[in-house]
Amino acid sequence: MGPSDFLRSIHFDVASACNEHCVHCYIPDECKTKTIETNLILRILEEARRLNAIHVTFSGGEPLLHKDFNDFLKRCRELDLSVNVLSNLTMLTDDHISEMVKNPLLSVQTSLYSMDPLAHDSITGLVGSFNKTVDGILRLIEAGIPVQISCPVMKQNKDSFIDVVVWAREHNVAVAVEPVIFASCDHSGGNLDNRISLDELDAVLDKEMSEGFARVIKEAASEKELLTGKDPVCSVCRYSLCVSVEGNVFPCAGWQSNVIGNLNASTLKEVWEDSEKIRWLRGIKRDSFSKCVSCENRGYCTVCMMANANENPDGNPFFIDDFHCKVASKTRRKVLDFLEIKQEAESDSQSAVKEVGTSDATGQMGATQAWKS
DSSP states (O other), X not given: OOTTOOOOEEEEEEESOOSOOOTTOSSOGGGOOOBOOHHHHHHHHHHHHHTTOOEEEEEESOGGGSTTHHHXXXXXXXXXXXXXXEOOOTTOOHHHHHHHTTOTTEEEEEXXXXXXXXXXXXXXXXXXXXXXHHHHHHHHHHHTOOEEEEEEOOTTTTTTHHHHHHHHHHTTOEEEEESOOXXXXXXXXXXXXXXXXXXXXXXXXXHHOOHHHHHHHHHHHHHHTTOOXXXXXXXXXXXXXEEOTTSEEESSTTOTTOOOXXXXXXXXXXXXXXXXXXXXXXXXXXGGSHHHHTOTXXXXXXXXXXXXXXXXXXXXXXXXXXXXXXXXXXXXXXXXXXXXXXXXXXXXXXXXXXXXXXXXHHHHXXXXXXXXX
């Protein structure tokens, strides 16, 4: 374990159970049946704080299904832990909000797929979920609790997702759009029927494209392009880990087939410091993905072992499906073309202003000379 490899954050699946049945979810429905033992999560929170962890994410499934959820929030507040709650908000109560508002280090993230109730509910599989989620967002805003919207794009909302972006801006809420959903953790690929095609991605990027969006993507790409083959491929098990309802530890949300320990049998410190799988994951560098290191599109792509593993029937985290490479290529081309056209338009505009200025000056000079003569 390197000097910078200290546990900063834990992601808890408080409940694998969920009252929604989202068509794109990476957790198969048959696995959504349980909630975590209260004493287990409280014990892990104590151990995490002793290891100087500073952040906790509560997710699922739907974490608000847990009968003791407010107790978890309260204990985090007492331990001075920052908290991010990932919830569909359909079960949000005044009691939840009352506890959330007490922690200035708490924020909430929810998914909103469309401002068309039918489109949103067709994705969640729960009639009335749109109204409840929007109501939850507005109540959180009113209470002064920071909230962020996640908007994965798929076939069902590819034509209406942009309305979520507009609505979020109107309410001063951050929104993250993700055009490519990743495969379910059972490697079946059963949820990928909902993934947009490359042709559909064109239209999605066109809808989302703006100068601000393009420049943010370009700046992030420039930073990624500075990475070398000797840099770590990602932060899994270097700063964070995830805990399932059974107490299983896995590297990150979504990679649930890769169990690296169990907190019913071990302490958090033992797993973090002694797990052979964690040591192996920490040692993986970018040069393990040789075709990515010098790829011209590397700045517009994130090498993700979880996405690779879920995508492949054999769970191989090193085999990258060409689809993701084509997404990166298309995104890069769209961003660079947009910025080039924007720059040319600005250059033409500046030239026109200079010409007008020169023409005005010439005209004024001629008038002055005529007066003097």
